[in-house]
Amino acid sequence: MERDPETLLHSVFGFEQFRPLQKQVVDHVMDGGDALVLMPTGGGKSLCYQIPAMARGGTGIVVSPLIALMDDQVAALVQSGVRAACLHSGLAAGEARAIEQELLTGELDLLYVAPERLLTPRMQELLQRAEPALFAIDEAHCVSQWGHDFRPEYLQLAVLGRQWPHVPRLALTATADPRTREEILERLEMPAAERFISSFDRPNIRYRVTEKKNARQQLKAFLENEQRGNAGIVYCLSRKKVDDTAEWLQGQGWEALPYHAGLSAEQRRRHQDRFLSGDAVIMVATIAFGMGIDKPDVRFVAHLDLPRSLEAYYQETGRAGRDGLPADAWLVYGLQDVILLRQMIESSGADAERRRVERQKLEDMLGFCELANCRRQALLAHFGETDHPPCGNCDTCQEPPETWDATDAARKALSCVWRTGQRFGVTHLVNVLQGADQERIRQLGHDRLSTWGIGEDMDTAQWRGVFRQLVAHGLLTVDPDGYGALRLTEQCRPVLRGETRLTLRLDRKPRKAGRRQRQPGEGLQDAASHELFEALRACRRRLAEEQGIPPYMVFHDSTLMEMVAARPETREALAAVNGVGEHKLERYGDEFLEAIREVITS
Incomplete structure (x- = not known):
C-alpha cells in the first residue's frame, strides 16, 4: 500500500x-x-x-x-x-x-x-x-x-x-x-x-587557488589562521606524500590520519571511522578516499597537488560543506604538478584516444587555476551552466588578480625554449634568460645564444610564473619523456610572430596571517548563542558515543543551529525544527530540551 x-x-x-x-x-x-x-x-x-x-x-x-x-x-x-x-x-x-x-x-x-x-x-x-x-x-x-x-x-x-x-x-x-x-x-x-x-553550484564553498611556493608552510598558515577546531580533508597525489604530510601535521599538533590503498583494509576503516566520528580530525588522503563520504561538517578540502581534471576537483571539493554551512576549497599548484601528471598520463598504458582525453582534462584544470575572472563561473560552465553571475565567494571575485601585458616576456621565454633545442626544463631556461654564469651553460654553449641574459630584469619567481602560465595557456607543453622538458605548441606562433598580445596574471605575494578563522557554529551572533550551540554539540557527542555512531547521525550542525535560533521549550516546538523527525524526537527530544533549559536558565 x-x-x-x-x-x-x-x-x-x-x-x-x-x-x-x-x-x-x-x-x-x-x-x-x-x-x-x-x-x-x-x-x-x-x-x-x-x-x-x-x-x-x-x-x-x-x-x-x-x-x-x-x-x-x-x-x-x-x-x-x-x-x-x-x-x-x-x-x-x-x-x-x-x-x-x-x-x-x-x-x-x-x-x-x-x-x-x-x-x-x-x-x-x-x-x-x-x-x-x-x-x-x-x-x-x-x-x-x-x-x-x-x-x-x-x-x-x-x-x-x-x-x-x-x-x-x-x-x-x-x-x-x-x-x-x-x-x-x-x-x-x-x-x-x-x-x-539541478544547478551544480555549491554557493557555500569558497574556492581558492594559489601558486605553490612552500606547500607545507602554506597549508600550515591556512589551517592555523582559518581552520582551528574544524574537520577537513587534505588530498595528495602519492601515498608517500600522504604518509609524510600526515606525520608532519601530527608533529604540528593536529590530529591527522593517512588514508590510501597501501594501508590495510582494517587500518583504512579505523581511520575513516575516527574521521567520521571526530569534530576536528584531518584526513590526509589520495583520491582512494572520499566517494560517498556522508560527513556533513567537513569545513575544508585542501589540495597539495593538482587534481587530474575539473570533474575530479569538483567531486573532491564537494565533500566540504554538505550541511550547507560555509566551507573552503583550497588548492596550491605549480609547474612540477603538471610535469608529474603528464608523465603519469603518458606512462599509463592507455590507448591514444584515452591519453588525448586525459591531456585535455588536465589542460582544462590548468586553465581553471590560472583564471583572472570568477572561478565559480568557469567551473559551472564546464558542466553546461553558462549564465551564472560572478559569485563573490572565490579568490578572484574577492581579490581580483592584477594582470600585465606579458607579450615581450612570453616571446623571450618561448624563444629560449626554441634556441635551447626544446630539451630543458624551467630551471635551466630561467638560468639562461637571467644570464647565469654556470659551467653547464658554458659547456652547452647556451651562453652564446641570443636569449642568454635577456631576462635579467625579472627574478626567478616571476620567470617561473611566466612558464607556468604559458603551459596553462597551451603555448608550451611538457615533454613526458624528457624529465620535464618544455616544447613549443602550434598555439605559440602568433605570439612569437608579434601578431597577438598576451595578458597574464600577476602572481600574488604570500598573504600575511590574520584572515578570519572559520569555526563550527559560524554565523551565531552572540556569546549566549555560542554557549548554547556548544552545549548541544556536547549533548550530541555524548549520545553518539553511547551508540558508537558519528555525531552527525544524531543531528547535523545545521539542525543544532536551528535549535539555537528557535530555543524550543516543548516537544512540539522541537518537532518544528528542520531535521527532527518523529523517531529522533522520541529518541533524543528530552535530552536536547534539557540541554537547552540548562543553558537558558543558568
Missing part, C-alpha cells in the same frame, strides 16, 4: 517540504518513470529514491559502490526509523541470511547492495521472488569509461531494465558533464528516462 511522500518527508526526516527538483523527481518515480538525477553533493538526491522506496509497495534496491558508504547510509537511515539494511561481503553468513529473509517477507524499505553482488545468480533469484519498489543506481558516473571513478561492474547494470521492465530506475550522481550524462543513459539502457538536472 502506497504512503504519502510529503507525510514521510516530515515524519521520518523532519523536513516541512521538498526542494523543487526533489518534488519533481519523487512524483515522476511514484508514477513509475525512470530518471537521471544530477544534484550537487549535499543537494538532497538521496531523498529522491529513499522517499519513493518507502512510499511505494515493496523494497527499494540501491546499488552502491563501497561497503563503508552502504554501512554509513544504512546507519543514518536506521537513526531516523527507516527499515534499511545492506548486503555485502563484510557480513557473517547468518546476518546475510536474516537480511535476505527480511527482503523476501517485505520487512525492508531499502536494501543497499554492491553492483558485483546484485549481478550474482543468487541475488537475481532473490529479487525475482521479492517485490522491488525501485532500483536506484547511486554514483552513476561510475558507468563512464572516461571518468576517474570508472567501475566496470556498472556496465552490466542494464540487465535491471531487461529483467524488471516495469520497475522504475533512477541513476543518480553529483558529477557528470554533458558527455557523461549521455553515456550513463546509453550504457544503462535508459533512453526514455526523464532528466532532472
